[in-house]
Amino acid sequence: MVILQSHIYFFMNLPTFVFGIGILSHIFFGHIRPLYVALWSITGSTLSLALSTYGEIGFFLMYAWYMSRTNASSDKFWIFIFMEVNLIIITIQACVIKAFAAAGSKHLASISVCTAFLLTSTFAAIVIWLITKKKKQLDQFRTLIREQNHLQKSIILYTGATCVSLYCFEAISNLVNIDVMLDLLLLGIYTLSVIINLYSLFLILKSFSYYVELTWIKRAEASQRAYYTTLSQQQKNTNKLLHDYKNLLASLQLSLQQSSAAISPDTQAILSRAQASLNQAELGKSSFTSIKSDPLKSLLYLKWAESMNHNVIMNVQTEGVIHPLESALGFAIIRALGILIDNALEETVRIKHHRFDVTLIALKQGLEVSVMNDVGSDFNLTDLEKKDFTTKGDGHGNGLSIINELMQQNKNILIRKSVINQQLKITLFIGDS
Numbered sequence: 142m143v144i145l146q147s148h149i150y151f152f153m154n155l156p157t158f159v160f161g162i163g164i165l166s167h168i169f170f171g172h173i174r175p176l177y178v179a180l181w182s183i184t185g186s187t188l189s190l191a192l193s194t195y196g197e198i199g200f201f202l203m204y205a206w207y208m209s210r211t212n213a214s215s216d217k218f219w220i221f222i223f224m225e226v227n228l229i230i231i232t233i234q235a236c237v238i239k240a241f242a243a244a245g246s247k248h249l250a251s252i253s254v255c256t257a258f259l260l261t262s263t264f265a266a267i268v269i270w271l272i273t274k275k276k277k278q279l280d281q282f283r284t285l286i287r288e289q290n291h292l293q294k295s296i297i298l299y300t301g302a303t304c305v306s307l308y309c310f311e312a313i314s315n316l317v318n319i320d321v322m323l324d325l326l327l328l329g330i331y332t333l334s335v336i337i338n339l340y341s342l343f344l345i346l347k348s349f350s351y352y353v354e355l356t357w358i359k360r361a362e363a364s365q366r367a368y369y370t371t372l373s374q375q376q377k378n379t380n381k382l383l384h385d386y387k388n389l390l391a392s393l394q395l396s397l398q399q400s401s402a403a404i405s406p407d408t409q410a411i412l413s414r415a416q417a418s419l420n421q422a423e424l425g426k427s428s429f430t431s432i433k434s435d436p437l438k439s440l441l442y443l444k445w446a447e448s449m450n451h452n453v454i455m456n457v458q459t460e461g462v463i464h465p466l467e468s469a470l471g472f473a474i475i476r477a478l479g480i481l482i483d484n485a486l487e488e489t490v491r492i493k494h495h496r497f498d499v500t501l502i503a504l505k506q507g508l509e510v511s512v513m514n515d516v517g518s519d520f521n522l523t524d525l526e527k528k529d530f531t532t533k534g535d536g537h538g539n540g541l542s543i544i545n546e547l548m549q550q551n552k553n554i555l556i557r558k559s560v561i562n563q564q565l566k567i568t569l570f571i572g573d574s
Contacts, residue, residue, distance in 0.1 A: 149250075151190050153257040157230055158182035160261070160268045161223045167272055168219055168279055169212055194312045197227065201304075215286045215293050221300035228307055230260045236329070285356075307334070379446075429457065432501070434465040440475050441499065444482045453489050454496040455482070461503030466571065473547045473554065474571055478510055480544055481567055485514035488565070492517045507553070507572040516565045525558060 159182045166173045181204060188196035201224045208216040237256045238249055246252065271279065286293050432438045441457055448455040466474060478499075485497045497514035525541060548554045555570040 147190060149254065151186050153254060154189050155182060155186045156261040157227060157264060158185040160265050161227065164268045164271060165216075165219055165223060167276075168283055169208065169216055194231075194308065197224075198308050198312075213287055215283070215297070218286055218293070218297050218300055219283075221297070221304050224304045225300070225307065226264070228304075228311065230257075230264065231311070233260060310334075431459045431461070432463045434463060434471065436471065436475055437463065437465075437478075437501075440479055440482075444479070444486070444499075448486055448497075451486065451490050452495060453486060455486070456496060456498045457501075458498065459501045459503075463501050463503050463508065466508070470551055470553060470571065473551045474508070474510065474569065477544045477547050477554070477569060478512070480541070481512040481569075484541075485512050485565075488516055488520075489514050507570065509568060509570055511566055511568040513564055513566040516560065516563055518563065520560070520563075520565065522558060522560045522565070 159178060162178045162181045162185070163173050166177055170177075185197070185200045185204070188200040190196070192199065201220060205217045205220040208220065234253065234256050238253055241249060241252050286296065429438055429441070432441070441455075445455045445457065465471060482499060485499075489495070489497050492515060494515045497512070500509075500511040500513070502509040502511075544556065548556060553572040555572075557568045557570070559566050
């Protein structure tokens with residue numbers, strides 16, 4: 142065994158505690174508290190100097206108890222992780238020293254100091270990398286462990302049991318006086334067990350990251366379902382209001398017809414225009430009912446409402462049942478269709494017309510989506526192929542470029558453009574993936 146002077150041993154171990162407590166401070170409080178780090182680092186180094194392995198066990202148990210009482214019970218997990226890291230550093234130091242001792246080296250004290258310096262430098266580099274590059278992941282892990290009680294208990298039990306068994310093994314190996322070669326073999330086995338446990342811990346953390354992603358996806362899907370439900374209810378309310386207004390207008394017309402007083406032409410014209418507007422504004426219930434994709438139905442409803450705000454009728458027609466598409470492809474189609482509808486609305490408003498059509502046709506192996514709108518006499522189909530072509534002014538005109546990019550990313554999407562009788566028709570053909 143190599144006997145080092147007390148102050149050398151103290152300052153050899155102190156940096157490990159400083160960097161370890163430093164990253165724990167960053168995890169627990171979101172920043173490094175210098176006084177907190179200094180106090181606990183000096184305490185840990187002192188107990189390690191006074192009682193060796195037993196002092197370290199006592200320190201970590203005291204530290205874990207204190208943090209679980211003053212901050213969060215889940216903080217014990219991170220302290221147990223630091224216990225294993227500290228044990229790895231001690232084990233590597235012991236293996237190196239014993240290997241040189243077996244070789245008959247006479248500079249064991251210097252070798253011990255150099256080994257401690259290299260290990261501490263490596264540990265410091267890892268700590269800095271975690272704080273600067275992986276802060277978000279650390280925060281996510283801590284939040285997950287704090288929120289999920291069943292996961293918290295399992296992982297704390299696992300890391301705690303691992304630390305207890307490994308530290309007990311370390312303490313027993315320090316008490317038993319055995320042959321150097323056997324001691325090296327035991328230390329090698331011990332190091333391998335530490336590596337295996339760390340790898341197991343890595344897999345656990347990896348599964349936690351997947352669990353985090355799954356949790357967020359489930360929350361997003363729940364919010365999405367709630368949004369679609371609200372939008373669907375809003376659509377139903379809109380249909381009901383339009384229906385009630387039609388009935389009210391019909392009753393008013395009937396009442397005026399039965400009245401003995403003469404109806405002025407102006408009043409009759411106003412009632413006729415109101416009736417025509419309501420007939421056009423009422424949503425095609427059968428068309429929207431046949432669309433089983435909530436995102437697609439929501440897009441069409443929102444664009445319909447936007448068109449109404451511009452006094453433009455967006456006529457939606459469907460053939461067959463429109464089933465949901467695979468997620469990536471479905472997202473591309475919704476984005477492309479949104480761009481085409483925006484363009485059609487812009488052009489319809491520009492030329493002061495009041496209607497355009499959107500048609501969705503369910504095919505045996507895919508879907509056909511068409512947007513058809515009137516265009517001005519100055520419109521030229523070849524202009525659509527030009528980069529950044531726009532009728533909206535500077536800073537616009539990237540819509541069709543985006544559609545082309547979506548088509549390059551999704552080979553199942555084809556596009557066809559045509560102009561017949563001053564009507565532009567753009568059709569997207571979507572095949573099954």
